[in-house]
Amino acid sequence: MTTETILGRFPEPPGPALVTISVEVVPIDLVTEWRRCGILADFAAGYLEWAFSRRSAARSIVSTVVNELVENAAKFSVDNRVHTHVTIRHYGEVVHAEVRNEAAEEHVHRLADVLGALSRDGAEAVFQRCLEGRLGLGLALVARDYHAAVGARVTAGRTPGGKDVCLRVSMSAQEVEQR
Amino acid sequence: MSADRPDYAIEAGSSPGTWFLRGVLRLESPEAYAKAFEPITHALGAVRATSIDLTRVVFLNSSGIRGLADVLLAARAKGVRVTLHGSAGVPWQKKLATSLTGLFPEIEMRLDR
Numbered sequence: 001m002t003t004e005t006i007l008g009r010f011p012e013p014p015g016p017a018l019v020t021i022s023v024e025v026v027p028i029d030l031v032t033e034w035r036r037c038g039i040l041a042d043f044a045a046g047y048l049e050w051a052f053s054r055r056s057a058a059r060s061i062v063s064t065v066v067n068e069l070v071e072n073a074a075k076f077s078v079d080n081r082v083h084t085h086v087t088i089r090h091y092g093e094v095v096h097a098e099v100r101n102e103a104a105e106e107h108v109h110r111l112a113d114v115l116g117a118l119s120r121d122g123a124e125a126v127f128q129r130c131l132e133g134r135l136g137l138g139l140a141l142v143a144r145d146y147h148a149a150v151g152a153r154v155t156a157g158r159t160p161g162g163k164d165v166c167l168r169v170s171m172s173a174q175e176v177e178q179r
Numbered sequence: 180m181s182a183d184r185p186d187y188a189i190e191a192g193s194s195p196g197t198w199f200l201r202g203v204l205r206l207e208s209p210e211a212y213a214k215a216f217e218p219i220t221h222a223l224g225a226v227r228a229t230s231i232d233l234t235r236v237v238f239l240n241s242s243g244i245r246g247l248a249d250v251l252l253a254a255r256a257k258g259v260r261v262t263l264h265g266s267a268g269v270p271w272q273k274k275l276a277t278s279l280t281g282l283f284p285e286i287e288m289r290l291d292r
Contacts, residue, residue: 035186038205038238060238060270067205068241128281131248134209137241145274178270 003156008115010151011170013096017089019051027073027101028080037074041067044088044097051090054177061146061176062088062097065169068138069099078104078162095176097169102162108154111165118143118150146171187236189215196226196259201235204243212246220253228260233272234291244278251283262287 021044030036045063052058066088073084084101103111114136117126123144130137143150149170157163187202198219206212213220223229231250233239239247254261263279265272267290276288 034207035203035205038186038203057270064238064240064271067238071205071207071240071242124281127278131245131278131282134245134249137245141241141244141278145271145278 005154006151007112007154008119008151009149009170010153010168011094011096011149013089014091014094016091018092019048019090020087021047022085022087024083024085025070026081027077027084030070030074031080034074037070038063038067040070040086044086048088048090048095052173052177054179057178058176061171061178062095065097065142065146065148065171068142069097069167069169072138072167073099073101076103076107077101078107078157079159082159082162090173093173095171095173097171098166100164100166102157102159103165104161105163108163108165111152111167114139115151123147142169146175148175187215189218191218191222192230192232196222196229197232198229199232199235203237205238205240206242206246209242209245209249212243213249216246216250220250223250223254223257223259226259228262229254230262230264232264233275234264234266234269236272237269239271239275244275248279248282251279251286255283255285260285260287262289264288265290267292 023040041063044066045059048062049055049059070086082102086099088097123140127140127144130140139150142148151168153166155164187204190199192199251261265275267273
């Protein structure tokens with residue numbers, strides 16, 4: 001039996017996706033050459049932008065959000081050789097960007113704190129707190145700047161000490177193209 | 180392909196305290212930004228006002244915003260007035276104004292169309 005824990009706001013897909021892109025990477029490649037995080041984000045954004053009328057805004061925002069997720073996976077994977085999946089799905093009204101990797105339990109605890117605070121206190125308060133405390137800003141930034149729901153589904157991992165984490169950012173399509 | 184060529188540039192303008200940033204700023208950590216922004220931070224000791232032009236920055240990741248906040252903290256400590264220039268047409272630059280002015284109400288952010 002698999003125990004599943006939901007952290008923060010983790011909306012389920014509203015139906016079949018109109019456009020999907022999924023890329024598999026190993027974190028060690030990202031850590032070895034950091035700019036690969038941005039290359040991957042730009043590639044996904046370039047693929048998705050054609051589903052929007054305001055393509056330039058959509059490309060910029062999707063790339064910004066995906067880059068934060070990919071950097072997160074690069075920094076917090078329990079084993080740099082375990083495959084990580086980056087997936088973006090456009091459902092028409094909403095866009096889900098997610099990264100699925102194996103993270104250490106310690107990181108899952110930190111993630112639970114941040115995602116819980118985002119749900120409880122709101123993105124603005126968490127963002128200001130992180131900025132003031134010189135803490136990691138990425139998830140609070142995405143939640144605040146793009147009115148995104150940010151959450152995670154955590155299940156047992158396959159590597160020792162690892163948890164399978166699917167970190168998902170859900171944004172309205174209107175927000176993605178700044179309508 | 181040059182692996183070592185940075186995707187960004189940080190250049191001093193002709194007036195003292197004037198800085199122009201351009202390219203893609205997606206460094207891996209706030210420490211990497213501290214190194215990249217060192218010329219700006221160092222120069223704060225010699226001016227009463229500084230301006231940082233971000234209009235030609237394509238992307239700045241969250242570590243970069245932390246790095247920029249560190250520059251603003253250093254400017255505050257030295258009593259240096261800061262003006263940031265951005266473009267309203269670039270989504271993240273538009274958001275940056277409200278990201279930083281909450282903690283740094285003393286800075287001025289000018290957004291050009």
